[in-house]
Amino acid sequence: MSKLREMRSVQQEKKGFDWTYVAIAVVVGLALFSVYFIFFQPSPNGQAVGNTAGIEDDDPFKGGVNAPVTIVEFSDFQCPACAAAAPTVKRIAEAYGDKVKIVYRDFPLINTHPFAQKAAEAAECADEQGKFWEMHDVLFQNQQSLGVPALKQYAVELDLNQEQFNSCLDSSKYAAEVASDESAGISLGVRGTPTFFINGVRYSNMSFEQFKAVIDPLLG
Structure with missing residues (x-):
């Protein structure tokens, strides 16, 4: 027993x-x-932001400076969804030209993307030499290799002034600028990437056709 x-x-x-x-x-x-x-959940689509003053900054943009439609993208160079959205954004720029202004702002999710911060700084350093969008494309095409040595190699491939670029990157010259973008995004309700603002209304990632359905009525 x-x-x-x-x-x-x-x-x-x-x-x-x-x-x-x-x-x-x-x-x-x-x-x-x-x-x-x-x-990491995308922001709900179609949410207007009460105060849009902080959406735009002196960040890189393409399209017409006084375009009737402004798209502000908060993005992360190590974010797979952002890389997937890049061709759509490029297609929008090509399709609408000066009718749409596309602004890029940084929102590195450093807790999960440890190389995103330095990649964002590298793009800012390239912008000093007029090649932000070229670096933007290279970074998204090479998300698996975003360490500092790789970033410096991309600068070589883009024919940037090496001494200027390396000094910019090593000194973290634009770390505060990247942090400012992130703070602005947080204040605007950004909680994941990519997040877009179209004339002050927040959207998550969309297809080209979905973007078009929003943009065309704004153009009249």
């Missing part, structure tokens, strides 16, 4: 042990889901 009781006791302990791990797994799963929902 004593052995039977011992066996039952061991079995009960095992059952308790298993349920404990299940409970822990559920708690951890809920915590991870919450983090994902808060930080």
